[in-house]
Amino acid sequence: MPGIPSSTLGALDPTSDRAVFRQIADQLRDAIDRGKFAEGDKLPSETELVDHYGVSRMTVRNSLSVLQGEGLVVSEHGKGVFVRPRPPVRRLASDRFARRHREQGRSAFIVEADAAGSHPSVDSLEIKEERPTHDIAARLGGPRKVLARRRRYLLDGRPVEFATSYLPLDLARGTPIAEPNPGPGGIYARLEELGHRLDHFEEEIRARMPAPGEVKTLHLAAGVPVIHLVRTAFDTEGRAVEVCDTVMAADAYVLSYQLPAT
Missing domain, CATH: 3.40.1410.10 (Chorismate lyase-like)
Incomplete structure (x- = not known):
């Protein structure tokens, strides 16, 4: 399975005092803002994010929960997490x-x-x-x-x-x-x-x-x-x-x- 391009999501900063799950949420949010993930696009799966960042699945889920709480993404059971469409x-x-x-x-x-x-x-x-x-x-x-x-x-x-x-x-x-x-x-x-x-x-x-x-x-x-x-x-x-x-x-x-x- 091909990995996530570094131009889309970068690496974690081990020297940062910002929690790892928030760093991941920051990078996903930035990718959405830059148009790397457009309205309706599916975000990388939990497995892909775990492999990319080398973190636990719970850490990834906490990151996605941050974005859902901000209203940026929506989770569809059995399908994945998608970028929420903009106001119509x-x-x-x-x-x-x-x-x-x-x-x-x-x-x-x-x-x-x-x-x-x-x-x-x-x-x-x-x-x-x-x-x-x-x-x-x-x-x-x-x-x-x-x-x-x-x-x-x-x-x-x-x-x-x-x-x-x-x-x-x-x-x-x-x-x-x-x-x-x-x-x-x-x-x-x-x-x-x-x-x-x-x-x-x-x-x-x-x-x-x-x-x-x-x-x-x-x-x-x-x-x-x-x-x-x-x-x-x-x-x-x-x-x-x-x-x-x-x-x-x-x-x-x-x-x-x-x-x-x-």
């Missing part, structure tokens, strides 16, 4: 809620999925009237009850996002917004048809590690963080008409922005 969706923050998309009957998620060449779908839909949390109520101006729309978004069958929209009940009750399929262009198109022309959106974004329920809902691999985004939509009268609380698989998205310089 480019989320264009400056364009995704453009009115022209709604007028064409296309929601933001569909626009982005089409640009990525992926097939979008939605499941796990729940629609119910409920009392909002203190935070959601404050963002919406203090309604006692809201209509909550919970749904999970998938690309080519893979869960990538889970979102809950909260709308003041006086706006949403008895309208298509309360239906499983609100119609072309989504709930923003329906809000505008109801006379609430959208003026602007405010978003708060943070990255964090997922809660256990989010790992299950989004089928997240070990080490993959989430992007937690809370968006508030305002109409031209300055009223907050929707708050959307979204959790996205961080390995599925690139957040892209265009910002004015003046």
